[in-house]
Amino acid sequence: MAHIILIEPDRLLAQIYCQSLTAARHSVIPCASAQAAILAADQQTPDVVVLELQLIEHSGIEFLYEFRSYTEWQNIPVILHTQVPAGEFASNWQLLRDELGASAYLYKPLTSLRGLTKAINTNLSLVA
Amino acid sequence: MADQANVSPILSQQLLLNVAEQLKLPLLQIARQAEYGRLTNQPDLKTIQATADTALQLLDNYLLGVRLNVSDQQLSIEQVSIASVLYDAAQQLDGFAKSYGVALELNIAGKFGPVMANRQGLQSALVSLGAAMIEALPAQESPDLKIQLATHRCRYGIVAGLYSDVEQLTSKALNQGRRLQAVSRQPLINVSHTSAAGVFVADAILHAMQLKLKTSRHHRLYGLGAVLKPNYQMQLV
Numbered sequence: 001m002a003h004i005i006l007i008e009p010d011r012l013l014a015q016i017y018c019q020s021l022t023a024a025r026h027s028v029i030p031c032a033s034a035q036a037a038i039l040a041a042d043q044q045t046p047d048v049v050v051l052e053l054q055l056i057e058h059s060g061i062e063f064l065y066e067f068r069s070y071t072e073w074q075n076i077p078v079i080l081h082t083q084v085p086a087g088e089f090a091s092n093w094q095l096l097r098d099e100l101g102a103s104a105y106l107y108k109p110l111t112s113l114r115g116l117t118k119a120i121n122t123n124l125s126l127v128a
Numbered sequence: 129m130a131d132q133a134n135v136s137p138i139l140s141q142q143l144l145l146n147v148a149e150q151l152k153l154p155l156l157q158i159a160r161q162a163e164y165g166r167l168t169n170q171p172d173l174k175t176i177q178a179t180a181d182t183a184l185q186l187l188d189n190y191l192l193g194v195r196l197n198v199s200d201q202q203l204s205i206e207q208v209s210i211a212s213v214l215y216d217a218a219q220q221l222d223g224f225a226k227s228y229g230v231a232l233e234l235n236i237a238g239k240f241g242p243v244m245a246n247r248q249g250l251q252s253a254l255v256s257l258g259a260a261m262i263e264a265l266p267a268q269e270s271p272d273l274k275i276q277l278a279t280h281r282c283r284y285g286i287v288a289g290l291y292s293d294v295e296q297l298t299s300k301a302l303n304q305g306r307r308l309q310a311v312s313r314q315p316l317i318n319v320s321h322t323s324a325a326g327v328f329v330a331d332a333i334l335h336a337m338q339l340k341l342k343t344s345r346h347h348r349l350y351g352l353g354a355v356l357k358p359n360y361q362m363q364l365v
Contacts, residue, residue, distance in 0.1 A: 009267035009321035010153065011228050012179065016160045023168070032267045054314055056267050056321050057296075083152065084313065109156050113163050 002047035002124050004028045007037045007063065008081075009055050017050075020113040026120070032056075034063035041067070046076060047127070048120055052108070053082040053089075061092075064100040077103040077123040081116060142310035143328055147190045149313060150325035153263070154183035178223035182259050185220065189252040189329050196249070196336030203246035203337060207359050210243055210288045211236045214277045217254040221262065225275070230262045235278035235346070243286055243356035249337050250288070250354060253330040257341075257352055258290050260326030267321045268294050278346045282355070289353020291346040294319060299343040302352070306331065327352065 004026050008014040014030040021028045029044070031037040034055055041049070049067070053060030060082065067073050080102050089096070096102040103123050106116065157179045165171025195201050218234050225232045254277070261275055272293050279288045296318040305315035309328050316324045331341045334354050344353045 010157070010263065011266040012157045012175065013153075013160065016157070016164050020160075020164055020167075033269050036269055052321075054321050056264070057318050083156075109152055109159075113160060113167070 002026050002120070003044060004120065005037050005040050005046040005049045006030045007032075007034065007049065007051045007055070007060065009033070009052060017113070017116065021117060021120070024117045024121075034058040034060070034066065037063060038066060041073060045072065048123055049076060049078045050081045050116070050120065051078055053080060053084050061096070061100070064096070064102065068100055074101065075127070077101075077127055079104045079106060079119055079123060081106045081108055081111065081119075083108050143190065143194060143325070143332060146309050146315075146323045146325040146328055147186065149323040150186065151183055153322055154179045154186075174223075175227045178227045182224045185255055186259060186326060186329065189256045189333065190325070192249070192252055193329050193332030193336065197332055203249045205244050205246055205337070207242035208245045208247045208250060210240050210279050210286065210356065213247060213251050213254065214279060214288060217251050217258060218277050220251075220255050221258040224259055225262050228262050228266055229273055230265055231274045232258075232262075233274060233276045235276045238280070240279060240281075240286055240358075242359045243288075244359050245339065245354075245356055246337055249333050250339075250356075253333040253341070253354060254288065254290065256326040256330040256333070258326075260320060260322075260324050260330075261290050261292060261294075261352070263322065264320035264324070265292055265294065268296075268319075270294060276346065276349060276351075278349075278351075279353075280346055282344065284355045286356045286358055287342070287344050287346075287353040288356060289344060289346070289351045291349035291351030291353075293349060295350050297343055297350045297352065302327075302341075302343050330354075 006017055006028050009032045018028045018030050029040045031040050051060045104119050106119055158176055161172055161176050214236055218232050265273055270293055276291045278291055301316055301318055308315040334341050340355050342355055
């Protein structure tokens with residue numbers, strides 16, 4: 001069982017992902033914004049973070065900069081699970097992966113609930 | 129009626145991109161809800177229906193906005209009771225609001241005579257606006273998940289709109305959003321995590337009726353509303 005912070009601004013999607021991940025025996029804290037996610041991580045360090053890049057006010061990339069600025073959170077896997085197609089940030093992927101530690105990219109419209117759970121479990125096993 | 133000099137095929141293309149981007153969200157919600165329902169043998173058909181209905185409404189309203197702006201089709205301007213339009217808009221948005229955990233309130237206190245508008249157009253604009261605001265409100269981490277459909281007098285006439293405690297909804301944000309709608313995935317970045325297509329669809333419909341979408345305040349709430357002209361003749365009767 002892992003502790004997951006799910007940064008998902010859409011309430012309906014957040015509910016479905018939470019239900020699905022809870023059924024897969026993970027504990028999930030849903031956060032709608034970058035600020036809420038930082039506060040949640042401060043309360044309980046997550047094993048993995050699932051991140052939408054399109055957020056209100058602070059973007060997912062701003063979250064990553066903030067999150068990685070804390071030494072204790074630098075090795076926590078962050079999975080980009082986003083509506084933004086890969087082509088739109090292909091030139092930034094190296095920055096996201098190498099500098100900001102994005103561990104995987106999932107295009108949300110084409111990722112099933114099973115696909116998300118599988119990616120989370122894979123990332124957790126890589127860290128363990 | 130639509131000012132033909134301002135008709136722009138580019139505007140309709142921008143709106144199409146915006147709406148297409150927006151429609152990915154309800155389709156994604158339906159796909160994941162259906163997947164989860166299949167896995168658990170307990171599909172949440174009520175939420176799926178509300179999501180699909182709202183997506184269909186957005187499409188209908190988009191088509192209305194584009195047709196009015198790029199064709200000769202005109203909506204007849206008539207005397208309209210704002211209270212009844214707000215009531216019907218609230219009815220249409222009710223299921224969607226419930227699925228997002230947002231409380232919808234009607235605030236039509238005070239006497240307002242009829243205004244000049246097209247009933248269908250005004251209602252479509254308010255429903256589009258409402259859907260956009262409802263889905264964005266929980267993403268604001270707003271402590272008060274409440275939207276008021278309300279009307280009040282202003283110096284330009286009577287405003288009918290939707291209001292919440294999201295103070296980022298400023299005229300600067302709205303104007304910037306109008307400029308960014310074709311080039312940004314989030315034209316209203318401080319207000320909505322989506323393309324906020326409902327706001328721009330409402331803008332297009334109101335524009336076709338020679339009405340304006342404006343940011344406005346209602347008591348201590350912030351929102352967007354249509355500025356309507358009262359029917360002075362009827363007020364004299």
